[in-house]
Amino acid sequence: MKLYDFKMAPNPRRVRVYLAEKGIDVEMVQVDIPAGENLGEEFRAINPRSVLPTLVLDDGTVIDESVAICRYFEELHPEPPLMGTDAKSRAVIESAQRHMEWDGLMSVAEAFRNANPAFDDRGISGSTGVPRIPDLVERGRASTERFFASLNDNLGQSTYVAGEDYSIADITAFCVVDFAKWIQIRAGDQHPHLKRWYAEVSARPSSSA
Amino acid sequence: MKLYDFKMAPNPRRVRVYLAEKGIDVEMVQVDIPAGENLGEEFRAINPRSVLPTLVLDDGTVIDESVAICRYFEELHPEPPLMGTDAKSRAVIESAQRHMEWDGLMSVAEAFRNANPAFDDRGISGSTGVPRIPDLVERGRASTERFFASLNDNLGQSTYVAGEDYSIADITAFCVVDFAKWIQIRAGDQHPHLKRWYAEVSARPSSSA
Numbered sequence: 001m002k003l004y005d006f007k008m009a010p011n012p013r014r015v016r017v018y019l020a021e022k023g024i025d026v027e028m029v030q031v032d033i034p035a036g037e038n039l040g041e042e043f044r045a046i047n048p049r050s051v052l053p054t055l056v057l058d059d060g061t062v063i064d065e066s067v068a069i070c071r072y073f074e075e076l077h078p079e080p081p082l083m084g085t086d087a088k089s090r091a092v093i094e095s096a097q098r099h100m101e102w103d104g105l106m107s108v109a110e111a112f113r114n115a116n117p118a119f120d121d122r123g124i125s126g127s128t129g130v131p132r133i134p135d136l137v138e139r140g141r142a143s144t145e146r147f148f149a150s151l152n153d154n155l156g157q158s159t160y161v162a163g164e165d166y167s168i169a170d171i172t173a174f175c176v177v178d179f180a181k182w183i184q185i186r187a188g189d190q191h192p193h194l195k196r197w198y199a200e201v202s203a204r205p206s207s208s209a
Numbered sequence: 210m211k212l213y214d215f216k217m218a219p220n221p222r223r224v225r226v227y228l229a230e231k232g233i234d235v236e237m238v239q240v241d242i243p244a245g246e247n248l249g250e251e252f253r254a255i256n257p258r259s260v261l262p263t264l265v266l267d268d269g270t271v272i273d274e275s276v277a278i279c280r281y282f283e284e285l286h287p288e289p290p291l292m293g294t295d296a297k298s299r300a301v302i303e304s305a306q307r308h309m310e311w312d313g314l315m316s317v318a319e320a321f322r323n324a325n326p327a328f329d330d331r332g333i334s335g336s337t338g339v340p341r342i343p344d345l346v347e348r349g350r351a352s353t354e355r356f357f358a359s360l361n362d363n364l365g366q367s368t369y370v371a372g373e374d375y376s377i378a379d380i381t382a383f384c385v386v387d388f389a390k391w392i393q394i395r396a397g398d399q400h401p402h403l404k405r406w407y408a409e410v411s412a413r414p415s416s417s418a
Binding site for chain 1: 257258266270272273274276277278280281284285295296297299300301303304307308311312332333336339340342344345348351352355359
């Protein structure tokens with residue numbers, strides 16, 4: 001089994017933090033996204049979608065998308081549970097985890113990618129021939145600000161993103177908050193709950209993954 | 210339990226088709242998105258994210274995001290399985306299902322929403338104060354064309370989207386292909402495998418849900 005990874009990017013980091021929380025070791029191969037290695041012939045032969053992270057099983061099965069990769073390991077290594085333990089908790093965590101993706105990760109990515117000349121002609125991950133759209137920089141920044149406010153509200157009501165237990169939703173949120181530093185957005189004094197939570201999750205050993 | 214639904218929108222339809230496949234009846238409440246009912250005070254009090262579908266359990270728990278809602282029912286009603294049965298099939302289906310969302314649904318939605326005056330100031334679902342961005346119409350259309358080509362390739366290699374069994378990935382793909390009609394993109398003679406599959410899935414009784 002091999003996990004194609006890139007140390008600097010937020011999505012591969014989600015899987016690395018998840019694996020660290022589970023104590024699972026997987027062979028990693030680095031693919032440099034800004035240098036375009038993910039779009040090169042060699043990696044396209046492995047995953048034509050050209051996205052990271054990508055997990056390749058020993059039988060050749062290719063699994064991309066961070067949460068699908070985590071799902072594979074969650075089924076094989078259920079302890080400690082990071083995706084819920086019954087119908088309600090699994091659904092609540094999946095719902096919260098998707099809020100972190102759609103409201104958070106997508107917003108930061110939109111602002112970051114469309115402002116970055118390294119992604120000229122690569123306005124959508126894994127694609128070429130897609131121009132950057134300058135208007136998305138401001139849209140993404142504004143969405144990120146709204147996300148920080150709503151995450152702060154959320155964390156005013158529960159210890160973790162999806163309730164009283166640490167879960168994969170916290171992993172995504174943590175990677176998003178760190179990713180937002182690349183667009184110069186950080187938690188401020190108006191986000192006391194977010195800061196309390198961030199101090200806690202960034203003190204976990206998995207945060208260095 | 211109540212499912213907040215809107216008959217015309219693709220995401221709520223994914224859940225309705227899923228429930229029809231499972232033979233599950235849930236009380237539905239219609240919320241008119243183009244008329245802005247999802248952004249009104251009454252629905253915001255139910256789900257501040259203002260998105261549909263939204264499931265509210267009898268204990269008041271709010272679950273939004275189509276796949277999270279389906280996950281809840283999948284755990285309670287595992288037969289027939291639509292989200293896999295073991296680690297590998299669950300991960301492969303989740304991966305394929307996310308391809309349908311990111312490459313397909315998001316592309317069509319981008320073209321549809323940004324071209325539609327009904328969504329002035331609502332460029333992102335569930336939000337206000339977000340201008341439409343005209344450049345996203347063409348980007349979304351181009352991404353949709355690439356999606357149709359890749360879905361056709363995919364369906365040239367397997368009976369269904371995620372392999373030899375019908376799954377939630379087919380439900381999302383089916384709703385995306387129908388949604389694309391709103392932006393005047395349809396499967397053509399260059400998509401024989403997609404047409405073969407579409408004829409089959411649209412003949413299922415669930416397709417009218």
